[in-house]
Amino acid sequence: MVITEGAVRVPYGSRNIFKIRMDQYGNERIYCRKLGHWLSFDYCRRENNNLPCRTIIDCWSEKMEIGKFLEENYKKEEISYIFKSSKPKLTSIVELIEQAKKRSGESP
Secondary structure (H helix, E strand, O other), X not given: OEEEOOEEEEEEOOEEEEEEOOOOOOOOEEEEOOOOEXXXXXXXXXXXXXXXXXXXXXXXXXXXXXXXHHHHHOOHHHHHHHOOXXXXXXXXXXXXXXXXXXHHOOOO
């Protein structure tokens, strides 16, 4: 394995390709609009149940080839899970309130 400018040369059939390592950008930092403070790439790639945050493409596309990174380091199923639609926050909050009321014995 030969390391060249932060990428790893990986044998692929009869040719060599460069692969973005998982830890290559680990210490890079950006301002997270979602959480409102500075975070490392290492955090962003583990934020979602040890998978990348769903906004990782928007946040990191100017600093690295994030699409290539995702394709090289995650399975198609994992990528689908990362970007699946989530419930709107208000819907989630209402559901949590209803669950709390049921646990406390109140009617919704």
